[in-house]
Amino acid sequence: MPRTPSAVVGAVLVTSLVVLAVIGPPLWGEEAARIDAGAILQGGSVAHPLGTDNLGRDLLARVLVAGRYSLLLALAAALVGGVAGIVLGGLPSVLPRRAARFVTGTVNALVAFPGLLLAMFTAVVTGLGARGAVLGIGAAIAPGFARLTQTLAASIAGADYVSAARMLGVPRHRVLARHVLPNIAEPLILNLAQALGGALLGLAGMSFLGLGVQPPSFDWGRLLFDGFGRIYVTPEVALGPAAAVALAGIGFNLLGDALAKGAARRTAPRRAAAVPQPRPDPGEPEPGAALDVRELTVTFPGGVTPVRGVSLSVRPGEIVGLVGESGSGKSLTAAAIGGLVPYPGTVTYGRLLLSGRDAGALTQKELGTSLAMVFQDPMASLNPVLRVGGQLAEVARVHQGATRAQARRRAVDRLGHVRLPEPEKRAKQHPHELSGGMRQRAVIAMGLMATPKLIIADEPTTALDVTVQRQILRLLREVTEETGSAVLFISHDIAVVGELCDRVVVMYAGRVVEELPVDRLAGGAAHPYTRALVASLPDMDTDRTRPLASIPGRQPAPSEVGPGCAFAPRCPAATERCSASRPPLVTHGDAHRVACWEVP
Structure with a gap:
């Protein structure tokens, strides 16, 4: 007071x-x-x-x-x-x-x-x-x-x-x-x-x-x-x-x-789930995919469209990186998949399948069992007034009908599964008593309580130091190998994506501009934006006497995207055609797609 x-x-x-x-x-x-x-x-x-x-x-x-x-x-x-x-x-x-x-x-x-x-x-x-x-x-x-x-x-x-x-x-x-x-x-x-x-x-x-x-x-x-x-x-x-x-x-x-x-409180913005409005099916679904999305679009009143026709898929046991600058629509794409688009957003899609089932037809309980989300800030993901073990146990009690004792035992087991030291002790603690890396592990453990088919990790290492970041990346890889879950890993750090993922999907201004295997990222990227992202990463051979490489200009706001390629104003290879019409996402070799008029 x-x-x-x-x-x-x-x-x-x-x-x-x-x-x-x-x-x-x-x-x-x-x-x-x-x-x-x-x-x-x-x-x-x-x-x-x-x-x-x-x-x-x-x-x-x-x-x-x-x-x-x-x-x-x-x-x-x-x-x-x-x-x-x-x-x-x-x-x-x-x-x-x-x-x-x-x-x-x-x-x-x-x-x-x-x-x-x-x-x-x-x-x-x-x-x-x-x-x-x-x-x-x-x-x-x-x-x-x-x-x-x-x-x-x-x-x-x-x-x-x-x-x-x-x-x-x-x-x-x-x-x-x-x-x-x-x-x-x-x-x-x-x-x-x-x-x-x-x-x-x-x-x-x-x-x-x-x-x-x-x-x-x-x-x-x-x-x-x-x-x-x-x-x-x-x-x-x-x-x-x-x-x-x-x-x-x-x-x-x-x-x-x-x-x-004397007791002013910080509050979060209001959010509400959007109502999906399916459009005609654009093609045959990918067999066995844990996630299959086609033509996913998110719009807000006033013609603001931050996600425009995104198509991607993730197979079981695969980690797919979704990368791009801040504001490219990565997190909003994840929110649309999980049904968490802020009100009054509207989600439309040609197809949105989770393990072969239409996500719009799933109940909240079925969606929660099939999909787990790991958010960027674990302190915001965990309820600050509840003990960590109790929050994990809630998943087992709601979805699996477990008793309080059974749910608690599974919560402790999951905390141990993600290499959290002294899981019995950590389960009795509140989120503020854990370090940042421990909280992130606890959030991952929460996602594993119901053995999901798909895990969406939305920049889970951004707020962590390099040592803890490497531990979390190793943990995600181990979880994928042990459970067979698919992972959609969202990040603005293309170096982290290159280290962890099997495939990379690059977004710019709400669209997918390139998709390629991670082993081709450094030397085989075709889109000028992807090449610019890779070139902006310093390495041991970078000349420290020269300024760090960067991409000139800025990404357009969702309301500023014109009819052509959104990257054209920043692209050194852009032509009049690039500004006049948008290039489609087409096949460019094995497991490689790119949206650029200048790529042969």
Whole structure:
């Protein structure tokens, strides 16, 4: 919490209120209840600083004693409103689309409705008294909590670990309870502090209007109601409870605001799965391929097309590298294959087969069993509030119906399988307790929990040092050889691809411009872009006295790609034909395809 004057004042006021709630009734309870017929309706005096009520009871003692009841009622109202709001705000993540829209519309309507009127209506319907007031104020607080929960859940829904859970077929209610709510708990809890201040003020207002606490019980609002008729004669009898209400409300609001400012959270962009729209089949599928994609295209509103007619295949036991500069469409191609394209993207394809089955016809559970994804940042792929072993075990429990004990044993076995030291110990740790290389191994182990046919590794070594990077590459090769899984390895580092992969697919501006065996990459690349990538890699023979080789110009944005070859503005061999029309991807020798007009 920031140490600002307002934060200190809020903390002092709230601490004083809590202390008063604890010690008030034992110290001043008898004085507050003592009836004195000789001191009825007196004003302030040495014996009674705030005066007395119509039974001669000391009002200062009653204000001090009422602190506990007022605080408990406010806490109950805040909890009622918070729980109801969280449930209401979380429902759109669980319900079908039409029901979710109805709930969202209901929340919007409730937020627009005046809170005091909603509280009064609820109190009248449920019955006058403390219970009705608590329910009424809770009903007034709930829409704000619901809106906050919806907003926070939408931001967390874009995290990689949430997308992975959905792809694995984890039920919606479990995704909400296990992956979303724990990660938005902090701001919701902090908001309770501010809600307590509002609840105190609201309950005092309800009691002042006669809709809240009823005699013989009393809270600050009831004391204010009883003394308001004498405010022009003996104003201290009303100013005492009014000051208590104001100071308590100010304290909770200052403290809640300070806590909220001190707990800013980083959020991920919203993501949503795109709806595939198949087009006519462009040809016969490749027999036995783990992945067979033809004419895969991803578009966004406004004519932005970052992936344009991508075709590739990966056979069992084969590692195919997908390489290109940042922004070439590599990661978005992987997202389209896994059904994780950001909203409002649209995916179209001529064919998208996983082990011979149409990916669009697979259930989420079947897709999660057939396909595993290893993302670039393992810290974003793993839920930070859950233990590593528990996250791996979830796969076995969802897909294989394993018991908790069986799933845990398999999780430990998979962690050991990827050469993670002390797998039993690592399974009990949280992601932040592991190094970067260990987290990446854990993510690979998660992908192997369901023995997938295809593993998509999206730049899994980018954030790692050279030593750990080599270990991860060796591990991927070992996994492929042991399990027979196919691997689509995405990277911008053509040197890494050349070391690990069997074949290389080169992308530029959303299109495949060349596909060739890795042993021809260094000396047999045909496309000018591929040759430029290879030439930009320094080696032991590079003249260190000269500037490093680079590709002049920049890659065009998806909205800037014209009708011709996108690489033409940067290509030294480009002609007018290159700028006028796009070259098709054609065969150029055995297992070699290239899209270039200037390649014979």
